[in-house]
Amino acid sequence: MHAFDVLGDPVRRRILELLAAEGEHTSGEIVAVVGREFGITQSAVSQHLKVLRESGFTSVRVEGTRRVYAVDARPLAEVDAWLDRFRTFWEPRLDALATEIARGKRKRSR
Template identity: 75%
Template sequence: MHAFDVLGDPVRRRILELLAAGEQSSGEVTAIIRAEFGISQPAVSQHLRVLRESGFTTVRAEGARRLYAVDAAPLKEVDAWLERFRGFWNQRLDALGTELARGRRARRTRDQKTTAPHPTTESSDD
């Protein structure tokens, strides 16, 4: 299964998000996914199996528990594919940074003008 086929499913993406925080038992993952998506335990197990078989997760036994963790190797494939498009994002992000800096400078200039003391004219009664 291609990486984008795996990541195309919102349940599997959410499972990976949960596992990105650290290793979790299948029971912990199942409880969260069932609460958030309203799907059955067997359906969650199927998603975990797809993630495991496609290499996105690893699983290890600890007694009766199965502990899942993210395996970053398939994510490198996604990252390599996205690399072609980063130039578009970086260019736009650079332009956004420039505009934000201009806005900050304009506000500082405006604020300095409104808070600067106005010269007063003193009148003499001599």
């Protein structure tokens, strides 16, 4: 599955956001958060975890009866490489914005 197909689903994006922001989570913890937010079943969340695992976006390790998930950033390199050709469109604008913010801070501090 192509990286954008994986990331195109809001549930899978939310799972990755959760893991990136808070680190490793058990499948039960992920089900509790994502199931509540999206109103989906444990089985549905498990299917999304399977897609993330099989596409390489997450790693999983077994601890007794629990599965512990973590982000694997390698597939995100494919996304980053694709986005790289578009950075020229927004980087100059972001640089200009940073300049204007700095000017505004200098004016306020005077």
